[in-house]
Amino acid sequence: MTYFMGIDIGSGTSKGVITKDGELLTYHLLPSGVNYRAVAEKLREELLAKAKLSPEDIAYTVATGQGAANVAFSDQQVTDIRCCARGISRIFPSVRTVIDVQAQSSQVIRLSESGRVINFVVSEKCAAGSGRFLEVIANVLQIELKDIGVLSLKSKNPVAFTTGCAVFGESEAISRVAEGSAKEDILAGVHQALADKISALIERVGLEEGCAISGGGGLDVGLIKRVEEKLGIKLLMPHQPQMVTAFGAAIMAEEMVQLAG
Amino acid sequence: MADGEKKRAINRLKTMYPLRALVDGMYERAVEASKEGKPVAWCMVNWWGGDAVLRAMEVAAIYPEDYGAVCAAFGTAPTYLAQSDSDGFPSHMCGYARNCLGYAARMKDLGEIPPEAPMGGMPKPTLLLSSGYFCDTRYKWFQALGRYLDAPVWVLEMPHPGVKESRMEGVREHNIKFLVEELREFIAFLENLLGKKMDRDRLAEIIDDTIEMNRVWHEVNELRKARPCPMHSRDFWSSMPASLYMAADPKVTADLYRQMYDEAKSMVDNHIGAVEEEKYRLAFAELPPWHSLGFFNQLAERGWNFVIESWAYHPPKPIDLSKVSDPLERVANLTYQYFSGYFEDAFNTGDWWGYFAHPYLEFVREYQCDGIMLHPLLTCRTATNHLMVVQDQLMTKLKVPSLIIEGDIVDLNLFDPADALRKAETFEETMSHYQKVRKEAGLAW
Amino acid sequence: MKSRNPLYFAGIDLGSTMTKVVIIDEGEVIRARVESHTGAEHRRLANKVMEQALEQANLPFAEITYVVATGYGRINVPFADSQITELTCHARGVSSLFPSVRTALDIGGQDAKGLKIRDGKLIDFVMNDKCAAGTGRFLEVIAKALGLRLEELGSISLKSTNKVNISNTCTIFAQQEVVSRLSDGVPLEDVVAGLHEAIASRTVGMLKRLKIEPDVVFTGGVAKNSGVVKAVRENLGSEILVPDDPLISGALGAALLGKELTLKALEKGESVQKKERRLTEVTFFNQES
Amino acid sequence: MVTGKINHTEILSVAEAGLSKTKQIYQDRTRRVKELKAEGKKVIGYLDIYPVLEMLTALDLVPYRILGDMREPITKADTCLPTVVCPFLRSVMDLGLKGKYNFLDGVVMAHGCEVSEKTAHIWRTYLNPSYAHFIDTPHTTHAAAQRQHKELLKDFKRTLESFTGKELSIEKLKEAIKIHNEQRALVRELYDLKKPDPPLISGVETLQVMVALASLPVAEGNELLRQVISEVKQRKDGPAKKPARLLVWGSIIDDIALIDMMESIGADVVMDDTVLGSRAYFSPVALTADPLDGLAHRYLVELKSPRTFRETVLSETKRKDYMTDLENRFGYLKDYAREWKVNGVILQALRYCDIHGYEVPGLKDYLASIGLPSIYLEHDYSEAALAQLRTRVQAFLEVIS
Numbered sequence A: 001m002t003y004f005m006g007i008d009i010g011s012g013t014s015k016g017v018i019t020k021d022g023e024l025l026t027y028h029l030l031p032s033g034v035n036y037r038a039v040a041e042k043l044r045e046e047l048l049a050k051a052k053l054s055p056e057d058i059a060y061t062v063a064t065g066q067g068a069a070n071v072a073f074s075d076q077q078v079t080d081i082r083c084c085a086r087g088i089s090r091i092f093p094s095v096r097t098v099i100d101v102q103a104q105s106s107q108v109i110r111l112s113e114s115g116r117v118i119n120f121v122v123s124e125k126c127a128a129g130s131g132r133f134l135e136v137i138a139n140v141l142q143i144e145l146k147d148i149g150v151l152s153l154k155s156k157n158p159v160a161f162t163t164g165c166a167v168f169g170e171s172e173a174i175s176r177v178a179e180g181s182a183k184e185d186i187l188a189g190v191h192q193a194l195a196d197k198i199s200a201l202i203e204r205v206g207l208e209e210g211c212a213i214s215g216g217g218g219l220d221v222g223l224i225k226r227v228e229e230k231l232g233i234k235l236l237m238p239h240q241p242q243m244v245t246a247f248g249a250a251i252m253a254e255e256m257v258q259l260a261g
Numbered sequence B: 001m002a003d004g005e006k007k008r009a010i011n012r013l014k015t016m017y018p019l020r021a022l023v024d025g026m027y028e029r030a031v032e033a034s035k036e037g038k039p040v041a042w043c044m045v046n047w048w049g050g051d052a053v054l055r056a057m058e059v060a061a062i063y064p065e066d067y068g069a070v071c072a073a074f075g076t077a078p079t080y081l082a083q084s085d086s087d088g089f090p091s092h093m094c095g096y097a098r099n100c101l102g103y104a105a106r107m108k109d110l111g112e113i114p115p116e117a118p119m120g121g122m123p124k125p126t127l128l129l130s131s132g133y134f135c136d137t138r139y140k141w142f143q144a145l146g147r148y149l150d151a152p153v154w155v156l157e158m159p160h161p162g163v164k165e166s167r168m169e170g171v172r173e174h175n176i177k178f179l180v181e182e183l184r185e186f187i188a189f190l191e192n193l194l195g196k197k198m199d200r201d202r203l204a205e206i207i208d209d210t211i212e213m214n215r216v217w218h219e220v221n222e223l224r225k226a227r228p229c230p231m232h233s234r235d236f237w238s239s240m241p242a243s244l245y246m247a248a249d250p251k252v253t254a255d256l257y258r259q260m261y262d263e264a265k266s267m268v269d270n271h272i273g274a275v276e277e278e279k280y281r282l283a284f285a286e287l288p289p290w291h292s293l294g295f296f297n298q299l300a301e302r303g304w305n306f307v308i309e310s311w312a313y314h315p316p317k318p319i320d321l322s323k324v325s326d327p328l329e330r331v332a333n334l335t336y337q338y339f340s341g342y343f344e345d346a347f348n349t350g351d352w353w354g355y356f357a358h359p360y361l362e363f364v365r366e367y368q369c370d371g372i373m374l375h376p377l378l379t380c381r382t383a384t385n386h387l388m389v390v391q392d393q394l395m396t397k398l399k400v401p402s403l404i405i406e407g408d409i410v411d412l413n414l415f416d417p418a419d420a421l422r423k424a425e426t427f428e429e430t431m432s433h434y435q436k437v438r439k440e441a442g443l444a445w
Numbered sequence C: 001m002k003s004r005n006p007l008y009f010a011g012i013d014l015g016s017t018m019t020k021v022v023i024i025d026e027g028e029v030i031r032a033r034v035e036s037h038t039g040a041e042h043r044r045l046a047n048k049v050m051e052q053a054l055e056q057a058n059l060p061f062a063e064i065t066y067v068v069a070t071g072y073g074r075i076n077v078p079f080a081d082s083q084i085t086e087l088t089c090h091a092r093g094v095s096s097l098f099p100s101v102r103t104a105l106d107i108g109g110q111d112a113k114g115l116k117i118r119d120g121k122l123i124d125f126v127m128n129d130k131c132a133a134g135t136g137r138f139l140e141v142i143a144k145a146l147g148l149r150l151e152e153l154g155s156i157s158l159k160s161t162n163k164v165n166i167s168n169t170c171t172i173f174a175q176q177e178v179v180s181r182l183s184d185g186v187p188l189e190d191v192v193a194g195l196h197e198a199i200a201s202r203t204v205g206m207l208k209r210l211k212i213e214p215d216v217v218f219t220g221g222v223a224k225n226s227g228v229v230k231a232v233r234e235n236l237g238s239e240i241l242v243p244d245d246p247l248i249s250g251a252l253g254a255a256l257l258g259k260e261l262t263l264k265a266l267e268k269g270e271s272v273q274k275k276e277r278r279l280t281e282v283t284f285f286n287q288e289s
Numbered sequence D: 001m002v003t004g005k006i007n008h009t010e011i012l013s014v015a016e017a018g019l020s021k022t023k024q025i026y027q028d029r030t031r032r033v034k035e036l037k038a039e040g041k042k043v044i045g046y047l048d049i050y051p052v053l054e055m056l057t058a059l060d061l062v063p064y065r066i067l068g069d070m071r072e073p074i075t076k077a078d079t080c081l082p083t084v085v086c087p088f089l090r091s092v093m094d095l096g097l098k099g100k101y102n103f104l105d106g107v108v109m110a111h112g113c114e115v116s117e118k119t120a121h122i123w124r125t126y127l128n129p130s131y132a133h134f135i136d137t138p139h140t141t142h143a144a145a146q147r148q149h150k151e152l153l154k155d156f157k158r159t160l161e162s163f164t165g166k167e168l169s170i171e172k173l174k175e176a177i178k179i180h181n182e183q184r185a186l187v188r189e190l191y192d193l194k195k196p197d198p199p200l201i202s203g204v205e206t207l208q209v210m211v212a213l214a215s216l217p218v219a220e221g222n223e224l225l226r227q228v229i230s231e232v233k234q235r236k237d238g239p240a241k242k243p244a245r246l247l248v249w250g251s252i253i254d255d256i257a258l259i260d261m262m263e264s265i266g267a268d269v270v271m272d273d274t275v276l277g278s279r280a281y282f283s284p285v286a287l288t289a290d291p292l293d294g295l296a297h298r299y300l301v302e303l304k305s306p307r308t309f310r311e312t313v314l315s316e317t318k319r320k321d322y323m324t325d326l327e328n329r330f331g332y333l334k335d336y337a338r339e340w341k342v343n344g345v346i347l348q349a350l351r352y353c354d355i356h357g358y359e360v361p362g363l364k365d366y367l368a369s370i371g372l373p374s375i376y377l378e379h380d381y382s383e384a385a386l387a388q389l390r391t392r393v394q395a396f397l398e399v400i401s
Ligand SMILES: Nc1ncnc2c1ncn2[C@@H]1O[C@H](COP(=O)(O)OP(=O)(O)O)[C@@H](O)[C@H]1O
Pocket: A009, A010, A011, A012, A013, A014, A065, A101, A102, A103, A104, A105, A130, A131, A132, A133, A134, A135, A145, A146, A147, A148, A149, A214, A215, A216, A217, A218, A219, A220, A221, A242
């Protein structure tokens, strides 16, 4: 039995992975919806089906994310901050700082060579500092989330948002559209605003060489570009940034078994 | 445990209870005194000088700072805060101050102690003894009370030298002189206000007892260097007001601390700690979340022992005062020592911020802490100002990490226990990491 | 006094959510009242709302002696004779409806304000305009997510016997919380009542920064919501007055202030000769930026 | 050398108008001191109004006031000053950490308020200037405090002497006091030009002058003031008459944006009580036999700042009367209001400023008692906040008009 499962129930999306011998075997993601318990079960089913395994094959399951407590079948719950650090460290061993942009908050984590958390900050619970801001604006502009990054890169003249509130930002975006601003400029403006917030978080923990981005925000090249410009560095991007925390949870599962045995 | 009862996560010291009761009884004693027509002072913590004078003049002292914590714990703070808000005091200002201003406003409206006031309430004062020590709030607040009270305010001055300046020739002398002269001016003011002379012998006696009380209390805290540590910060917080506020005759207080010493000593001798299995030793800065102390039990269950806390609540480092004969000079030296006792080490290491951040370096080293929990407060600059520096220095110099949990002293909503626990759990990993780092760096723990 | 043409005064309140126009005559009789969603488009088309009002009053624009613009977009109304803040206008409007008013709470789409009024004049105020929590927008966002109309929120919540506590301050996260509460089976009315409580406790907390003196009037668009009215009353622990038409107190106040300005000018013998003004589109942003 | 004469008048050529000169210095504060540095002078930065500048001037050191920059986002200071403290000092620390004050040869800071005390020590540790001194200014005007303050000034003098290797003689100090007093008198004269309606010089221009003074050696500042005064007296294009004449009270204002906003919506800011305005200049130093006595007295007792506690003398009944107390503390504002014909007062404080925050209800009571309307604004030292303040100020102007 060398299979481990990591389940990350996020506020927007739930993610799950199965690892085998420390390598990613399969992953899956589902919208979290409102019933975390059900989504966790569903996620497990899908994962097992994809990997052609049965529940008994999984040696240990770690749950994480804001809905971790609802994962009835997990053996252990671990905070998403630790899982994220562990996950990114396995993917990029050289990484010392990771920016994790989730739907409900952004966090910056400093980690050691072995993927241990050595410092972290979490943003306030304000949508203007999280991935939700992007969702809200994407929705207003009627652009799919997956397309906002590329579109934003086209902007030459980002709109400066005058408010620090995602809700007012939404109205501002609507008026801007009415005033004839280009969608890419509005998106770039939002990306800039978010990048500013993120860099303020980074200032608080200090930036070290080897910085990666994870979480759903890591799928957004527009955001990444603005953050890179703001910090004057290149960010490392995992192939599946949104899965990093779930992957880390599986790594934690593995570690826990090793520790126990 | 034999009867199957769940063991409390923190072993509380039995000798803590009478110390706490001493302070809790302060309000009722003051109300009593006030009814008998005796003078009452609302008083800021002044680190022993002014308090001794008040006691020698038989003025009942009560402490609105402590009362702020009481109102927070009893749930009456929101009423007083709302009152202060509506009177136009900016809401980012000290929660204790706003609580007190609101209380005073209500007392003025009602013409008596508000009926909901916990612990008997604070009676109308004859004078306000304010303080120039540490925090601007502590004199601006009493000045602002003029809106509701016609009691005169006396601000007791305290020198705040920088580390470097304090080492210049003659500086210690003029600072002590300043403290002594300040006390003399205060005594003159009080004698004039109350129309009676102070009993100087009584003052000398009180001051000597105070010095002795602080010595014993210091010894108690020295015991906490033991592994496992016999006394958790919660016990410290419960028993420290008795030394900071002169709630009772310092002789009585000293006796209670002696009993506490005996209890803690026997725990040390028997290797009993304040938490069952001491996995992590922590320091705490600064003011605790009075209304969410249960949080520390949850941490204790995870093996977190809090072994040392805000230096500002601690007695001064021992100092030989046997050669100083003038009582006022004795207490001035004690207070000055409290403030500058860490300066020598700070000077030698070039820590120019001296009193406000440097003591943590010493504490963390001597009490061998794995981490420090910082509690920045939205409404108290004094307890927050220096925390970033503390964090930075502990990491740079001692490789000890900090956990930051935001909150407030009276506003319950700002402390989010679930979020705090999530951060704390993550922080265990950080502490373990730095245990290794310190070992590699050749540090002692 | 020589007979002269009748005078008319218009107040236009270009709010973040609703645009309101009121036209009154010299006797302060309301000749027209129009409200319309400000919306992204209408922001620019405030002139259209004005036209509707003129139509209602059956007056050409040239007959309007004085136009006062107020509200969030007041600076961008080119056809106004002067701009006055919504604080002053609300105070004026509310006192014309309730001369006994001393304290007013105005919750609009993008901000909440507390007003101290003495003898019909604004003397002090507080306002919150940084965060959508505690404003009408909070309710709009959540109503939309629940597929409810703003008009029905009030009556729904009045059925509640056990309002829920909404733990998220942020509008956007509260919206999510609400959805999940409903899926937990919490009755809709309890959730909506919880929302009303959230907004009322926030805004009343702010209002308390002024010394609250009776009579207290609750105005602004959100005062149309009977659920919030109830929650505000409970939070204040005292009676409150609500205008029949709380949306227009700002515009009404603007029109009344226009009248005062005009009469003052007339008294001084200055002409009320209208300067050249035209009903043109409103722009909201500096084009050069 | 303190001669009161200007040897290096290149940048202050009389031909050029004082106000445009002022504007230039306002926009590029460091230019002049950097020139002086190139000439071999030593520039000492100071914070707040409690460092005794006369001592610097007397030793031929160039005092340069450390200010913040509200247009520059704070990115570095988070590691040493948390967000719940005065944003001005956070900005100051931020600029320091970014190396913007590296040209200073030393700094002197004082116990103005609690955060400035902390800033003094943090600055010293993180930036390690070759000269740094902290003056622990007492909080009261007690006799003991006055004696202590004099001792503290002696300590300051000693560190300066060892830094410069020169002795600070009584004569030099007296001379320095004279030219600083001259500056104080000239500032008074400038403020007198704000008394007519409309004022001859606007609030924005005044602030620019004050910032310029904080960036120049005192003798050059005096010269600039003379030029400005004579220019302003003659000019025809001064500020327009506006319905409101405001007094602005409170925390430091070191950028024209806030005043500009007020003046752009129908007010003339004709008077202020802030540390970069009248508060810093309106009390002269008495020339005493031992100049330290005059200095100690002026900086502790004469300077009117809410950071210094003053107790009201008790009545017969040994009680205190609230209105008398207010009169004692704020009476000078009544004089300002009368002389400058003020019809509204803006109380403004930076968020988290305790010193000013606690004064607000009492000061409002006092102003109400003398029939002056007032409004309290809290702001966070950023440009973005101005838009929100605008509506509030405008509403206030509507209230008072
Ligand atoms: N395809 C995508 N392209 C760009 N951004 C995306 C994409 N998918 C998700 N995001 C961003 O990621 C965020 C969600 O991140 P995630 O880490 O899944 O959060 P959570 O775990 O809280 O649900 C969204 O708010 C959005 O900003």
